[in-house]
Amino acid sequence: MTGPLRPAFHEGQVLAAADLSATVEYARAGAARHARHLHEWGIVEGLGLVTQPRTDPLTGIRHVEVSVSAGIAVDGTGREVVVTEPVVLRESDFEEVNGADQSTDEPYPVFLTAADREPAGPAGPVSCSVSATKTRVEESYQILFGRLGDERLAAEQQPPAIGDPPADPPLRWLILLGYVHWAEGHFSGVETAARGVAARYAGVRADTVSARSGALTLRTGTETKEGQPALVLTGGETPNLVFGLYQGGGAVAPLMTVAANGNLTIEGSFGGRMSAGSTLVASGTATDGMLLPLPSGVTPEQVADGRVVIHVQLTPRIPPLAESALFSPVETTVDADRRVRCRVRVYNPSVNWKQPVEQPGAVDFLVLATVAATNGGG
Template identity: 65%
Template sequence: MTGPLRPEFHEGQVLASFDLAATVSYARATALRHARLAHDWGIADGLAMTTENRTDPTTGARYVEVSVQPGLAIDGTGREIVVPAPVVLSEADFEAVNGADRPTTEPYPVFLTAVDRAQPSTGLGSCAGSTGPTRVEESYQILFRRLGDERLVADQQPPAVNAAPAAPPVLWLVLLGFVQWTDGHFTAVFPNARGVGPRYLGVRADTVSARSGSLSLRTQPEAGEGKPALVLSGTTAPTLVYGLYKGTGDVDPLLTVESNGNLTIAGSFSGQISAGSVLVTSGSATDGMVLPLPSGVTPEEVADGRVSLHVSVTPRVPPSAKGLTVPAEATVDDQRRVRCRLRFYDPAAGSTTVKERSGAVDFLVLATVAATSGGG
């Protein structure tokens, strides 16, 4: 099996149409292989489905006119599909495919696919009298399919690495979204349905570098206020910042990793407790309260023995202007429930009765995992 063939020319060579076509095919095949193998196929830009409110002049029913906006997609063969201008979806085409279905609120998938359309010759005819087309329009077609056909997208298989640029034997389907159909009209548009949505263009790379010294990763093409971003910067002091965009376009840092390894976070830190570490919580609790666990420790970890708890409680004896108050009990049971009782005696009251009442404690809870236990 040979590799790609690159056309070569020399002085005095008689050029046939095949030779000229080979120059185009070689460049086209190179571009297709790059798009197919260095990227993940999908929508590159635009192609959103938008709606305009309409009223049926006969029935007075409200519906929507659906349009696909201009944009570009790369299909799984590496081919570009260009939609140069807005196109209104045809209700007649939809009805021809799904018009016989029973009424349903389930949305139907809408697909985009590449289509070649030969154009008639516009130049002078050849000496041999050939009248074949001299141009091929790389066009598109919008297709309506049956309910559930959105699952076909995941089953499509790309051509072989050395496949020549040609129309695929089966149309490659690019999902644009979903439409709802009611009483002969489109009534709504949905980006996702039944757990499936449009697929967007990706890149396959082990290294991504930035010439400016700062590399940003965000969830939208434009920096929108309140949207997340991850920024790797090395212009002055190298840092890794995760945060949210402010109205100015700057990133408000929520987590920062500095070049020396220092970690700064704006919120609280929680996570699975690691082997050999100790987590602590403290505070005050009254009789009957259940002591809290340190942040990052779950009751399940305590129950199955992965985490050991060490609890210390100290009764709080309130100062009294007269009389005597002493702690009678300050304990914590297996459920971490506090039991605190105080005894009070006032000799000036002329009574020998000792009264008992509930009290409060200061607590300290330590959660530990032994370094040799393999926990964490």
């Protein structure tokens, strides 16, 4: 096996076409290996499916015109695919592939792939022994419609070997751009994902990402938008890690901050799995027959299987009484389902001097959820 061959030249050398082609191919292969192995293939910029409302002049049916916006993608072989201007999708091309299908609400996949073409324009120079030939190759593209389910083909494609150059046609690498809906002989809408498969965007493979400014920001969009999340890692004299939301001016309002000393500051409530030795509390007022709530973060399943132990304290509430009335609790209990039983006896001689009245009551409750500490205390 040999490694990549780099063309070398010397004074007086007669350069053949193969020598000059090798120079170009060496650079192309290097760029392709970089794109293929340091990045994830997919859409780099643009290439969205854009709709414009239309009306069929013959039938009056309202539909949409679908176009692919200008943009760039890199396929799985490392080849760059450039669409320099918007391209309107032709309904005739769709019908050629899927026209025989019965009507369905399922969307059909749209793919982009690389294509080589002879550029328009005059041929190259003519020599004494060779007829006029083209001296340029247009690295173009082709937009294809797939059948239902063909989106799976994109995920099943296998990249070329480590040292291979970018793939040239007729080898075809499919880049999924999205999906179109079809109804009554026209496009009716678009989707970015269907049947669990979404349009794929380019990424990066890296074990280390460094920032020259001293702050590294991770966000979910190419532009800052108010209300969108961001993760900001800063260094310098006060290093910290901040998760928050963008404000109108582009600053990040912290929701969670981890300081250099390990201190954690959060703006909202904290929930999740209880650690060993921890205790969660819920409190309030309940009336007879009510179910007591579990502390936030505790599930009935955790209580049922013994991972969390519940402790309940009940205190009868004294209702507003007349000055001469007497109050005494009869029953203040809670069953295994955390249902409160509270009965009270009230004697008010101004209302019924013969005997007291028994009635439902209310309690103040305190529910403690605990997890036993391990032998090591952790």
